[in-house]
Every structure is written in structure tokens, then in C-alpha cells.
Amino acid sequence: MPRQSKGGVINCDLGMSKPFDIELERLTGRPSYSQVFGGVAAGQRGTFFLETFGCQMNDHDSEKVAGLLLSRGYQQVQTPEAASLILYNTCSIREKAAQKVFSRLGEYREKQSEGKVIGVLGCVAQQEGEDIFKRAPWVSLVCGSASYRKLPEMLAQLEAGNQRVTGLDTDTDETFETEVTRRDNPWRAYLTIIEGCDKACSYCVVPFTRGPERSRASDSILREVRQLAVLGYSEVQLLGQTVNSYADPTPRRMRFSELLQAVADVQGIRRVRFTTSHPSDFTPDIVEAIERQPKICDHVHLPVQSGSTRVLRAMQRTYSREEYVEKIAMMRRANRPIAITTDIIVGFPGETESDFEETLSLLDEVRYDSLFSFKYSPRPNTPSLAMSDSISEEEKSRRLAVLQDRQREIQAAKNAELAGHTFEVLVSGKSRRENQWSGYTTSHRMINFASQERELLGTYVQVRVTGAGPNSLAGEHAV
Numbered sequence: 001m002p003r004q005s006k007g008g009v010i011n012c013d014l015g016m017s018k019p020f021d022i023e024l025e026r027l028t029g030r031p032s033y034s035q036v037f038g039g040v041a042a043g044q045r046g047t048f049f050l051e052t053f054g055c056q057m058n059d060h061d062s063e064k065v066a067g068l069l070l071s072r073g074y075q076q077v078q079t080p081e082a083a084s085l086i087l088y089n090t091c092s093i094r095e096k097a098a099q100k101v102f103s104r105l106g107e108y109r110e111k112q113s114e115g116k117v118i119g120v121l122g123c124v125a126q127q128e129g130e131d132i133f134k135r136a137p138w139v140s141l142v143c144g145s146a147s148y149r150k151l152p153e154m155l156a157q158l159e160a161g162n163q164r165v166t167g168l169d170t171d172t173d174e175t176f177e178t179e180v181t182r183r184d185n186p187w188r189a190y191l192t193i194i195e196g197c198d199k200a201c202s203y204c205v206v207p208f209t210r211g212p213e214r215s216r217a218s219d220s221i222l223r224e225v226r227q228l229a230v231l232g233y234s235e236v237q238l239l240g241q242t243v244n245s246y247a248d249p250t251p252r253r254m255r256f257s258e259l260l261q262a263v264a265d266v267q268g269i270r271r272v273r274f275t276t277s278h279p280s281d282f283t284p285d286i287v288e289a290i291e292r293q294p295k296i297c298d299h300v301h302l303p304v305q306s307g308s309t310r311v312l313r314a315m316q317r318t319y320s321r322e323e324y325v326e327k328i329a330m331m332r333r334a335n336r337p338i339a340i341t342t343d344i345i346v347g348f349p350g351e352t353e354s355d356f357e358e359t360l361s362l363l364d365e366v367r368y369d370s371l372f373s374f375k376y377s378p379r380p381n382t383p384s385l386a387m388s389d390s391i392s393e394e395e396k397s398r399r400l401a402v403l404q405d406r407q408r409e410i411q412a413a414k415n416a417e418l419a420g421h422t423f424e425v426l427v428s429g430k431s432r433r434e435n436q437w438s439g440y441t442t443s444h445r446m447i448n449f450a451s452q453e454r455e456l457l458g459t460y461v462q463v464r465v466t467g468a469g470p471n472s473l474a475g476e477h478a479v
């Protein structure tokens with residue numbers, strides 16, 4: 001589930017540290033930490049710098065960690081130099097992502113001697129566990145995503161003189177409920193509804209790094225959505241590695257499609273997004289919910305990974321090309337257009353030229369609105385590690401480039417067809433250039449547009465498309 005790409009076709013795992021200033025002011029009306037958190041003064045406990053790699057689930061976990069630390073009297077700062085606590089929320093999905101963490105940690109080797117505490121959170125923490133202390137002995141905290149609620153206790157142990165502290169359980173559902181979440185977007189709120197993964201795709205670390213599947217109680221999800229609406233959020237994005245495998249643990253036993261509907265029914269909510277959907281659990285009632293309720297966004301991210309049934313079998317993806325294409329046909333029959341995006345891996349062990357051709361032909365058949373593509377990367381503990389990583393790096397790069405070229409052409413043609421259409425846009429960006437704004441359509445297309453209005457951020461406006469490139473649209477405010 002990669003985050004929105006910069007170039008449209010590729011990639012995630014870009015390091016990012018973001019300010020979390022907006023939410024607190026929105027909660028309090030004044031930027032004073034002590035008034036919110038019962039007399040704990042900002043920075044009383046120290047300062048923290050938090051950098052996040054990986055998918056939206058990690059982004060959202062960081063929002064929770066930041067909220068938790070702020071509520072315990074820590075103050076967030078924007079540089080590691082200014083921090084007494086340096087935290088990395090890490091991603092392990094491909095080798096490069098994991099390597100980046102260790103090279104970044106290397107940069108902070110000296111910081112420990114300055115008295116700073118360095119902690120590794122997230123998927124690399126979970127996967128490598130105590131080995132991180134061996135590779136980077138200057139690290140004193142290693143904590144996986146299921147243990148974040150224990151962070152204050154773990155930090156207290158460090159303050160009490162412990163040299164090394166870990167939190168590595170994977171099967172708790174304590175992750176869902178957080179007292180304070182410091183959301184970094186004032187209009188769109190992430191909400192994790194299902195943690196972990198019970199699928200066993202042969203290339204994937206997620207079942208190891210995030211543990212078994214656990215769904216959050218529907219009443220607790222809806223309670224949070226109502227609070228979010230009161231705080232002024234109008235768009236909610238439900239998150240999970242297999243979000244549509246959601247299984248309500250309460251006696252209500254809400255289906256995923258019913259939950260979508262119930263979230264959309266909350267007063268003040270105008271858009272409901274969800275990601276990532278697994279093809280095997282993508283059932284007709286989800287499409288029916290999209291048809292019935294316009295607030296449920298007309299965009300489905302449905303990773304296919306390969307267009308070859310033979311490769312899909314080797315990947316243990318639990319569906320064939322034909323079954324996947326039937327899911328696409330189901331969406332194409334809907335009474336309103338649904339944008340479809342995907343993820344693809346090239347160079348999986350044993351992928352032949354003809355398997356790869358099948359992936360290209362799938363692109364032509366589905367005509368995705370956008371896709372994320374990756375070179376296969378062998379990962380620790382995964383079943384495909386035992387298969388020989390037979391495709392050379394050079395050949396993987398070639399296949400990736402061919403695939404991306406093909407997709408660029410498809411996107412350019414599809415976007416050109418949108419010229420003259422008018423879409424509702426949630427305005428989320430303001431350009432330095434005067435009168436230029438940007439935002440997303442319900443189908444998650446990025447659009448840059450001109451408007452003479454003085455303030456549009458956070459509002460919904462109608463935008464007419466006047467031009468298109470492969471990765472974004474240009475338009476003008478239609479009044």
C-alpha cells in the first residue's frame with residue numbers, strides 16, 4: 001500500500017518527517033500543550049524528532065505515536081539536532097527500504113554520546129528485533145507497531161537507567177485505541193480498521209512485521225469517525241493491508257460494505273476512502289455500496305502483482321488472472337465509473353518473458369488509472385526466499401521501464417479523455433504561484449487549477465479540466 005507517488009507511476013518509501021502543528025491548535029484553539037494535557041508542560045519530558053518511512057499505515061502509526069508523546073509532555077521538533085529523542089518509524093517491504101534505515105541510523109552514531117536516545121519503530125524493528133542492537137549498538141529502543149501504547153513505559157525504563165528496551169509483541173489489538181492522535185492533515189483523517197495480515201503472499205514481510213490479522217470493533221470505529229466529523233474532518237480514509245478482509249469482532253458482525261455505508265452516514269463526512277483491497281475478498285456488495293452511496297469514493301486500489309496466473313500461483317496470491325479480471329468487470333458494470341489502481345512486481349523468481357508479456361497485456365486490458373511498480377526484492381523469512389532470485393537486476397530494471405512506459409501512455413490517453421469534464425475537488429494545496437491551487441477528485445486524481453478566490457483550502461469546489469498529463473490534470477474553478 002504505497003503512499004501517493006510523486007511521479008504517478010512509482011514509488012514509496014520516501015523518508016518524510018512532517019510537522020504536526022495543525023491538529024493541536026484545532027483541538028484547543030490555542031497552541032498551549034499544558035492546557036490540553038492536564039498540566040504537563042510542553043517539552044517537560046524532552047523533545048522528539050520522528051521520521052517516517054513506508055506506507056499510510058506507518059504514517060498513521062506515527063500520528064498516534066506523536067499524539068501519545070505530546071500527551072506525555074514531550075515536544076515535537078523538526079530536526080534530530082534539536083531532539084533529545086530521535087525516532088525512526090521504519091519500512092521493511094523491500095531491501096532498499098530496510099537498508100535506508102541502517103544508513104540513516106549510521107548518521108546518528110555520534111548523537112548517542114551527546115545524550116540523545118535513539119529508537120527504531122515499525123516494521124524493521126519488528127523484523128530485526130534485538131539484532132538491531134548488534135548492528136547499531138547506539139540504539140536503545142526497538143519497538144514494533146503493536147507495542148506503541150507501551151512507549152511511555154518503555155521511555156520511563158530508559159530514564160530509569162535501562163540501556164536497552166524492546167516492545168516486540170505482534171498479536172495485541174491495543175494498537176487501535178489511542179487517546180490523542182496528532183493528525184497531520186486537517187481535512188482527511190486516516191483510520192486503521194484492520195491490523196496485520198493473514199494472507200501469505202510468498203514475497204511479503206508484512207505478516208511477520210505486523211502479525212496476524214486483527215479487526216477493530218465497528219462501534220469504536222464509528223465513535224472515532226463521529227469525533228473526527230465534529231473536529232471538522234470531512235474525508236476519512238480507512239486503512240488496512242487487506243482492508244476489505246475486515247471482520248467485525250462485535251456481535252453486530254458488520255460487513256466491510258456495511259461499515260463503509262455507516263461511516264458515510266456520519267453527519268459531516270463527505271468522502272470515505274479505503275485502501276488496500278485484496279482481490280480475493282473484493283465482493284459484489286462493496287461495488288453495490290459504492291453505487292448506492294456517492295460519499296464512498298469511486299476509487300479502488302486493487303493490487304494484482306502479475307498478469308500471469310502461473311506467477312500468481314508462485315506468489316501464493318489466491319486468485320488467477322481470470323478471477324482478477326472478473327473483479328474488474330464487476331466494477332466496470334457499476335452505475336458510475338470507478339477509478340482502478342494497482343501494484344505490480346516485476347522479476348519475481350521464474351518470471352519468464354512471456355509471463356511479463358501477460359502483465360503488459362493485463363495493463364492494456366484493464367487500463368489502470370495509475371499504478372505502483374516494483375522490482376522483486378527477496379526478503380527475510382518469506383517463502384520466496386527459498387526460490388532462486390533468477391532474474392538479473394538489469395533485466396528487472398528493463399521490465400520495470402517497459403511497464404512504466406506502457407502505463408504512462410495509457411494514463412496520458414485516459415487523462416486526455418477527461419478534458420472538458422467537471423469534478424468536485426477537495427482543495428488541499430496552495431501553490432506559491434498566485435491563484436493556483438490543487439486537490440483531489442473523488443477518484444483520487446490530482447488536479448492543479450486556477451481560481452481567483454482568496455481562500456479555498458479545505459473546501460470542496462467544482463473544477464473543469466482544461467488539460468492533462470500522464471500524472472495530473474490541469475483545470476479551472478468552475479463557478
Ligand code: SAH
Nearest residue numbers: 001203204241276303343344374375376377
Ligand atoms: N497488502 C497489500 C500490499 C502491501 S505492500 C496487498 O496485498 O496488495 C505494497 C506493495 O509492495 C505490494 O502490493 C507489492 O507490489 C510490493 N511488494 C511487497 N513485497 C515486495 C517484495 N518483496 N519485492 C517487491 N515488491 C514488493
Ligand code: SF4
Nearest residue numbers: 197199201204206241
Ligand atoms: Fe503482503 Fe500479501 Fe498480506 Fe498484502 S496480502 S500484506 S502482499 S502478505
Ligand code: F3S
Nearest residue numbers: 054055091092093123
Ligand atoms: Fe507498511 Fe512497509 Fe510495514 S509498506 S506495513 S511500513 S513493511
